[in-house]
Amino acid sequence: MRPDVYLLILGDLLPDPRTGQAVSEAERLRAMVEQAVVAEESGFTGVAIGEHHFTRYIVSAPELVLAAIAARTRTLRLSTGVTLLAHRDPVLVAEELATLDVLSSGRAELIVARGVSQETDAAFGIGQGELRARFEEHLRLLLLLLEKPEVNWAGRFRGPLAGVTTTPRPVQAPRPTVWVGSGSAASADLAVELGLPLMLPSTLRDPVGYAPMVRRYRERSRFADARVALPSHVFVAPSAAQARRQWRPHLASYAAFADEWRGDGTRLDVDRLMTGAAVCGDPAEVAGRLNHLGSVLGLDAHLVIVDIGGLAQREVLAVIRLFGTEVIPQLRLG
Structure with a gap:
């Protein structure tokens, strides 16, 4: 059996480092829809679209992008990310x-997470020290609303509900899958408590460092949907040399942009990234490295991040197609 494979699109709007030119926001959003269509054609399980605010990640309403993708696909799973x-x-x-x-x-x-931007927290009126409590309360209420046709509820962070039925009701029973995005033991423990699958972070840090948290999650989970997934920045080309040459300027630009969210305090080294946290090479090398991560972390799904750092749309689509035809068939469950 093979793991599920999702195309994860975070939506950074950065100039092409080779030309200094950037596409418009409209072109960028339409490109994401086209990438998802090609991902379905190439054998991907699903697509995940990220949510950000007030940065050069331009997707603030991923559900709207997913609705556009839904209209042009038939089998692709449609997820936020996050x-x-x-x-x-x-x-x-x-x-x-x-x-x-x-x-x-x-x-x-749905993949839900707390987020990492204090500026965003402040803009949405979230006080210091209340982010975790608000997230947990909202998640418990969300699950209740998705599963129950009539909800009575009172909490700390929003008004009470009396006999509320949200409409429409979801097609999937008892509800659509909800993943908990987590880089902390506390959030992983919450996923265990609520019986939810676990999504690891996508921060260009060595994912092997999450192995103890994954073991903790696995040891404590006693439910059917105890799955673990990992996002990875990936680039594949017919040869490893071509992959590194083609991807290096884009990865460098993106890593410099995202460095404030990596949080590990180390100096940015793009060549080290390409042999470590970022997966780059020919199809056999990329499949081998993803399978190694799958084995170390016991992964059930991979989220593949291709479109970063001003990479041209034609190059993104070529990577998606090559990954689908030559890498996905080599992947195996962890």
């Missing part, structure tokens, strides 16, 4: 997810 649940009203999130589920005939998913 939904910043502490910053959102869980009632609206439940309604949006269910609407996407209905429109896509039961293909919607």
Whole structure:
């Protein structure tokens, strides 16, 4: 059996480092839809679209992008990657997810996480020290709204609900899959408590460092959906030399942009990234490295991040197609 493979699109709008030119926001968003269509044609399981605010990651409403993708695909799973649940009203999130589920005939998913930007927290009125509590409360309410046709609820961070039924109701029963995005033991423990699958972070840090947390999650999980997934920045080309030459300027540009969220305090070394946290090479090398990560972390799914650092759309689509035809058939469960 093979792991599931999703195309993860975070949506950075950076100039091409070779030309200094950047596409428009409209071109960038339409390109994401086209990438998802090609991913389905190439054998990917799903697509995940990230949510960010007030940065050069330009997708602030991933559900709208996913709805556009739903209209042009038939089998692709449709997920956020991630939904910043502490910053959102869980009632609206439940309604949006269910609407996407209905429109896509039961293909919607959700990855929820707390986020890492204090500026975003402040802009959404989240006080210091309350992010974790707000996230946990919102997640518990979201699950209740998705699973129950009538909800009575009272909490700390939003008004009470009395006999509320969100509409439409999701197609999937008991509800669409909800993943917990986590880089901390506390969030992994919450995933265990709520019986939810675990999504590891996508921060260009060595993912092997999450092995103790994954072991903790596996040891404590006693439910059927105890899956683990890992996002990886990936570039594949017919030869390893071509892959490194073609990807290096884009990875360098993106890593410099995202460095403030990596949080490991080390100096940025792009060549080391390409042999470590970022997966780059020919199809055999890329498959081998992803299989190694799958074995170390016991992965059930990979999220592949291709479109970064101003990479031209034609190059992104070529990587998606090559990954689908030559890498996916070599992948195996961890």
